[in-house]
Amino acid sequence: MLELVHWLTTAGVPREALDQNHPQTFGDLVELLGSIPEESPQTKNEGDADADVPGVSHPRPIRLRTHNIALGPVNPDSHHFLYQLAISEELGHRWRFRGAVPTFEAFQHGIQQGVLTQFVAYLWPTLEPIGHVVCYNHDQRRRSAYIAAVFTPEAIARGLPMEAVSLFIDHVFQVYGPRKLYAELPEYNFTQIASGRGRWYDVEGCLREAIYYDGRYWDEYIIAVWPSRRRAASGLLTFGPRISGQVDAERRADRL
CATH class of the missing domain: 3.40.630.30 (Gcn5-related N-acetyltransferase (GNAT))
Incomplete structure (x- = not known):
């Protein structure tokens, strides 16, 4: 159960949804996965340096x-x-x-x-x-x-x-x-x-x-x-x- 909870949270299921619905059946899993909020598509700023330069990578922030x-x-x-x-x-x-x-x-x-x-x-x-x-x-x-x-x-x-x-x-x-x-x-x-x-x-x-x-x-x-x-x-x-x-x-x- 702990592994399942972790997998659901890393997939984006809100903690509030997990607290209210402890998954017991496949239907519960489908319902929880359906609670993942949609993210707006990321857009590229026109002023971003190296935005279109192939092969340029940037370090991840901590x-x-x-x-x-x-x-x-x-x-x-x-x-x-x-x-x-x-x-x-x-x-x-x-x-x-x-x-x-x-x-x-x-x-x-x-x-x-x-x-x-x-x-x-x-x-x-x-x-x-x-x-x-x-x-x-x-x-x-x-x-x-x-x-x-x-x-x-x-x-x-x-x-x-x-x-x-x-x-x-x-x-x-x-x-x-x-x-x-x-x-x-x-x-x-x-x-x-x-x-x-x-x-x-x-x-x-x-x-x-x-x-x-x-x-x-x-x-x-x-x-x-x-x-x-x-x-x-x-x-x-x-x-x-x-x-x-x-x-x-x-x-x-x-x-x-």
Whole structure:
């Protein structure tokens, strides 16, 4: 259902229509697709330079907003929201501290550590904060980096994380040009996105019993997202890895 919601929103179905009509039948899908607003045809301004010159291309502007999501910078005003998100009972064990509760001062001190870029995800147009997306451990020699994301339970229930993470990944590839992006996921997070394996990402490694939580050790999966895979498929489910020392996952054998 989350994948279907993401596909419909990227196709242009307004969020209001989805909230009012949860598709259950083929007829519901047809009705929702019929709610996509028509766009006026784009016209070329007579004064546009290079408008008729063949072979001339122009760089795309950065894109930090979709129909439902806006990405905004992390600043001191957003620290309290991000802190509560990181230590919440529902999400704390899936995110950076794995259930531990640091002081707010310690959280603030480490929020930029090892980070290449990060954003607060907001619901558009209300600008209600719903999540946190991070790119960290950038390796210039290997041209790789790691990504992580966490979202409120309400945002997850509405299928918004896929749209936000997809927007963020596209931004990182466009601006920083990594060859690929990694994500580290404990076993209990990986099960949430397992259906996307081979379509949206590749599994490049599995560290056996690498993470302790709740009385047992869990495997940790290392997955990779490539720019070519982004062009072939749209959307990703939410990631919830830790932010820590970089794991050397370059072509690690998948030991599943």
